[in-house]
């Protein structure tokens with residue numbers, strides 16, 4: 001009965017005597033190691049597995065022969081024994097427990113139990129990848145691929161706090177595509193989406209520093225956080241962004257009599273240290289008012305929030 005149970009067990013079991021010779025080798029071990037019981041019984045464990053050069057296993061065996069059980073950490077010892085689920089396949093991921101066995105005669109033996117945890121490990125790996133993917137989706141805009149509003153909200157709070165603490169400047173740009181309602185009305189929503197993607201990519205191509213953040217703030221509105229830039233640099237960047245979008249030469253024949261027949265953007269700019277603003281809400285408000293001024297003054301331009 002015991003033999004039948006050992007043969008049927010879906011777990012590897014081998015028993016070593018005090019000289020580390022193999023005295024029990026169940027069918028599971030034979031199947032996944034490729035070595036039959038006849039080949040290994042009576043032989044020393046390291047003679048059977050010369051590659052089993054794992055000091056942790058040696059220590060665990062020594063400990064078990066002194067009467068103390070141990071379980072090998074799965075993160076540190078993923079696949080100590082050369083076992084494969086199928087010939088030519090990858091090494092099986094293993095959970096290994098080493099347990100003392102006291103026989104009636106008094107001699108202490110050591111039972112090694114091996115479980116195949118490959119499926120669990122693979123599932124864990126997949127979950128980790130999915131978690132990372134979900135996290136990046138949570139913070140990026142599905143259409144344009146740039147940061148979304150949620151990402152912006154978190155980043156602007158952090159950057160304002162950092163700038164205040166370090167006493168460094170911080171610029172916020174609010175960007176809006178001009179006459180985009182007319183664009184959608186005349187060219188269709190789908191082409192409107194394509195244009196949003198192109199504009200986002202054009203803006204992103206100019207922002208090189210890792211701390212700069214371009215986000216889709218809302219429908220056809222973008223925001224840019226530019227830490228540690230003085231006012232002339234920030235203004236130059238805003239101008240460059242405006243020119244870059246205009247240079248895409250995306251036709252827009254419905255911009256009114258004063259407008260250029262291309263897609264353009266208006267930009268409102270506010271700085272933490274020049275707008276006299278202390279809070280994130282005030283900074284956004286100042287940039288928003290400057291954007292409104294840029295629209296009122298004819299669009300396709302950059303306007304700065306008044307100082308102080």
Ligand SMILES: Nc1nc2c(ncn2[C@@H]2O[C@H](COP(=O)(O)OP(=O)(O)OP(=O)(O)O)[C@@H](O)[C@H]2O)c(=O)[nH]1
Nearest residue numbers: 176177178179180181182184189192193219220295
């Ligand atoms: N295609 C597309 N259109 C969008 C999206 N989000 C917002 N819009 C459109 O953007 C337009 C915004 O128009 P308004 O805010 O009225 O302003 P505007 O026409 O851009 O005019 P000004 O801002 O005054 O230059 C609306 O027609 C929205 O439907 C989007 O994801 N895709």
